[in-house]
């Protein structure tokens with residue numbers, strides 16, 4: 181894949197994630213303010229789900245940052261394990277992938 185095309189995909193993904201994280205965190209802080217006694221256990225479960233989503237999104241964001249950090253290098257589209265070029269198909273599906281499909285499995 182072209183360097184500029186991949187960079188664009190990564191930046192788009194990064195933006196989407198930041199929006200998602202913002203929403204999750206807004207949701208989480210609203211919840212803790214509006215806690216009711218009889219709803220507490222349900223709320224707690226929801227909080228855990230949100231915390232999980234939040235963590236997942238932040239983990240993905242880290243991966244995007246890692247991918248962006250190597251976008252200006254010669255190996256921006258290479259697998260970190262076997263050095264093969266990562267397929268366009270895979271990068272379109274997962275722009276922050278830094279391993280090829282074989283190595284990811």
Ligand SMILES: [Zn+2]
Nearest residue numbers: 259262280283
């Ligand atoms: Zn590989």
